[in-house]
Amino acid sequence: MQEFVQFTLGGVSVGMIYAAIALSLVLIWRGTRILNYSQGGMAMFSAYVALIVINHTGNYWLGFAAALASGLVLGAALERVVVRPVANKPALNAVIVTIGLLILIEGVAGILYGGQFRSFPPAFSITGIKIGSFALGVSWNDVFIAVAVLAAALVLAAVFRYTAVGLRMRATAFSPSVARLLGVRIGRVLTLGWALAGLFGALAGVLVSPSTFLYPNSMDSIFVLGFTAAVIGGLESPAGAIAGGVILGVLLNYVGGYLGSDLVLLFGLVILVLVLMVRPSGLFSTTATRQV
Amino acid sequence: MTLARHLGLAVLAALVIVLASIKLGSYRDYQLAGVAAYLAAVAGLTVLIGLSGQISLGHGAFMAIGAYAAALLLLHLHWPLEIVFAASVVITAAGGAIVGVAGARLRGPYLAGATLMLAVALPSVADKYPGVFGGDQGLNISITTPAFLGATFPPTRWLLWLTSAATLIALVLLANLARSRVGRSWRAVRDDEVAAALAGLNVARLKILAFVVSAAAAGLGGALLAVVTTSVSPGAFTLALSIGLLTAAVIGGLGSLAGALWGSLVFVFVPTYLTDVASSHGLSSAASSSIPIAAYGVVLIVVMLVFPAGVQGGVRRLLGPVTPAQGPPFSALRRHRPATEHQEEGTR
Numbered sequence: 001m002q003e004f005v006q007f008t009l010g011g012v013s014v015g016m017i018y019a020a021i022a023l024s025l026v027l028i029w030r031g032t033r034i035l036n037y038s039q040g041g042m043a044m045f046s047a048y049v050a051l052i053v054i055n056h057t058g059n060y061w062l063g064f065a066a067a068l069a070s071g072l073v074l075g076a077a078l079e080r081v082v083v084r085p086v087a088n089k090p091a092l093n094a095v096i097v098t099i100g101l102l103i104l105i106e107g108v109a110g111i112l113y114g115g116q117f118r119s120f121p122p123a124f125s126i127t128g129i130k131i132g133s134f135a136l137g138v139s140w141n142d143v144f145i146a147v148a149v150l151a152a153a154l155v156l157a158a159v160f161r162y163t164a165v166g167l168r169m170r171a172t173a174f175s176p177s178v179a180r181l182l183g184v185r186i187g188r189v190l191t192l193g194w195a196l197a198g199l200f201g202a203l204a205g206v207l208v209s210p211s212t213f214l215y216p217n218s219m220d221s222i223f224v225l226g227f228t229a230a231v232i233g234g235l236e237s238p239a240g241a242i243a244g245g246v247i248l249g250v251l252l253n254y255v256g257g258y259l260g261s262d263l264v265l266l267f268g269l270v271i272l273v274l275v276l277m278v279r280p281s282g283l284f285s286t287t288a289t290r291q292v
Numbered sequence: 293m294t295l296a297r298h299l300g301l302a303v304l305a306a307l308v309i310v311l312a313s314i315k316l317g318s319y320r321d322y323q324l325a326g327v328a329a330y331l332a333a334v335a336g337l338t339v340l341i342g343l344s345g346q347i348s349l350g351h352g353a354f355m356a357i358g359a360y361a362a363a364l365l366l367l368h369l370h371w372p373l374e375i376v377f378a379a380s381v382v383i384t385a386a387g388g389a390i391v392g393v394a395g396a397r398l399r400g401p402y403l404a405g406a407t408l409m410l411a412v413a414l415p416s417v418a419d420k421y422p423g424v425f426g427g428d429q430g431l432n433i434s435i436t437t438p439a440f441l442g443a444t445f446p447p448t449r450w451l452l453w454l455t456s457a458a459t460l461i462a463l464v465l466l467a468n469l470a471r472s473r474v475g476r477s478w479r480a481v482r483d484d485e486v487a488a489a490l491a492g493l494n495v496a497r498l499k500i501l502a503f504v505v506s507a508a509a510a511g512l513g514g515a516l517l518a519v520v521t522t523s524v525s526p527g528a529f530t531l532a533l534s535i536g537l538l539t540a541a542v543i544g545g546l547g548s549l550a551g552a553l554w555g556s557l558v559f560v561f562v563p564t565y566l567t568d569v570a571s572s573h574g575l576s577s578a579a580s581s582s583i584p585i586a587a588y589g590v591v592l593i594v595v596m597l598v599f600p601a602g603v604q605g606g607v608r609r610l611l612g613p614v615t616p617a618q619g620p621p622f623s624a625l626r627r628h629r630p631a632t633e634h635q636e637e638g639t640r
Contacts (some may be wrong), residue, residue: 037349104592105589111582261414
């Protein structure tokens with residue numbers, strides 16, 4: 001029983017990290033119909049920025065802020081320079097270009113920082129919380145992970161719902177041509193979408209790095225699981241991305257806890273394929289059909 | 293006629309390789325044997341993407357299946373090499389069929405994501421069952437030069453002959469397939485699935501077949517690589533390998549087997565060159581080993597933005613109307629869901 005509670009709570013915490021990656025993918029997919037395969041690389045790079053700032057200043061929160069800022073800038077810059085030219089080309093071109101970005105960022109990180117595993121400080125204590133003698137199996141840092149992603153997602157939802165910028169973003173996702181006719185500067189909205197995606201990726205990178213270590217490939221497996229979470233959620237809906245992340249996190253934590261951590265990625269692959277085969281529009285989508 | 297031309301080209305290539313292998317030193321022979329191994333995999337990938345219009349970011353995983361199959365067969369059953377190669381190809385083709393069945397229902401970005409996950413997830417199997425796959429250390433195999441060549445025959449030359457022969461056979465088969473009814477059907481499916489289905493083609497079966505053929509070629513490449521490097525380990529089949537194969541296919545021009553040759557040459561020789569240059573300029577070994585990785589990225593982006601038809605596309609343009617171009621491999625690969633269709637979906 002105690003084990004089950006521990007695996008569940010731990011899964012929610014890990015799942016929120018997948019959710020952050022999934023959110024960043026959804027933000028870009030809604031606006032541009034591009035899946036950003038470089039998201040993991042961008043997150044990894046922002047985490048390095050955070051680590052450098054933390055090591056120089058000794059202040060975790062300065063590093064945290066620097067990572068989010070670098071995520072915003074990196075996302076916007078990549079959209080303007082590299083992604084814009086392929087936006088109206090065949091879908092395969094965008095796939096190959098963002099894969100190129102991924103490996104370019106990983107290569108640059110390897111050149112700048114070397115390939116060794118670096119430890120990354122957590123925001124809060126990583127010793128497990130206990131209620132009486134009952135160990136919950138999660139730490140205050142795990143609670144912080146869940147709260148941080150949830151808070152960021154709620155802010156995003158509020159921006160979407162209550163601000164003019166959010167309305168423009170929703171209009172663009174709904175129908176770019178109509179939005180353009182109504183005077184929305186589509187280009188700026190798309191850049192903003194990439195910037196926000198960069199921010200969520202950076203958040204995921206900073207939050208996950210204490211448990212995975214930081215190295216140029218450290219986000220590869222986190223990214224593919226975030227992608228799986230986004231697919232579970234249907235790739236369209238931010239709420240679906242969060243739910244998909246939590247479901248995947250909990251399921252995979254059971255697999256890792258009961259069957260062995262080597263199997264986590266393989267089960268992730270199985271879940272991804274099952275969802276794509278059985279319900280390709282995601283578990284939460286409201287649209288009737290969708291070509292996958 | 294086509295068959296005769298392909299066979300003629302293969303014989304010519306074999307002659308060039310034999311002459312070159314005698315002229316070149318053993319290290320160059322070894323590198324060229326590597327080129328031959330990667331060429332088989334890149335050729336399979338370029339056929340998959342360029343002809344059938346499906347993308348795979350996980351071809352390194354198929355190479356891993358072929359390599360481990362070959363190593364295990366050699367270690368435990370001691371079969372002769374040609375049988376081992378054939379068996380590895382069959383095993384990998386079966387793996388390709390499984391992925392293909394899943395992939396036939398998926399389009400572009402989804403298929404790319406699923407195959408990407410395959411590339412990231414598969415190496416963990418070797419860690420899960422260290423008793424079978426040797427864990428992180430992998431498996432070591434040894435190949436002996438056949439007796440009839442004499443005791444003094446350089447082993448790397450034999451390796452080059454072996455891998456080149458296998459890859460040439462694969463290339464001839466692929467070239468004929470691309471020119472056949474199947475190849476034409478793949479192009480039809482790539483250009484317009486609905487039209488292809490209306491014309492009576494079985495779209496799903498054709499897409500699965502493309503994955504099977506492509507995986508088989510990658511499996512052969514993996515088996516050849518295992519023999520060339522005399523070892524198989526998870527570290528050889530990283531995501532970087534899968535993306536490197538994609539880079540090689542993109543450099544050469546997707547869909548072109550001749551392009552696959554240019555791409556494989558670049559894939560083997562340029563990273564070594566870049567790493568050497570970087571270390572001679574005083575970069576640490578970790579940093580210089582990252583330079584080829586970054587270079588793949590630059591190449592993928594620049595080629596896709598500037599000349600998506602790749603090297604072979606440029607060669608075709610230079611040769612002009614003598615060899616009629618088959619059309620840019622990408623012009624027809626339209627985005628299946630144009631951005632302007634969102635509205636329709638939202639109102640449904």
